[in-house]
Amino acid sequence: MGIVKIGEDLHEEIRRTSAVMCRSINAQAEFWMKIGMLAEANPAMSFNEIIKMQLAAADLSAADTEAA
Structure with a gap:
């Protein structure tokens, strides 16, 4: 795992x-980076x-997530 430095405003x-x-702060940042x-x-x-x-890559559909 690495460390990424970001500005205070973005954090x-x-x-x-x-x-x-x-989501955790790390999970949110990771999501935005991936997207x-x-x-x-x-x-x-x-x-x-x-x-x-x-x-689709995770073998899910949008309909599957709506039930959650």
Whole structure:
């Protein structure tokens, strides 16, 4: 595991968002980094398309997550 240094403002935004999304601060930052990496690699895809792609890769569908 590595250490990533980020600015105070971004850290505060991650902290607030993590509380809303029920994720740890680290999990929220990791989620944003992964989505950002996938968005750069797939510039024609929307956020929702990226999420659907990740759900499919995990053998889940959006309908499966709605029941939770």
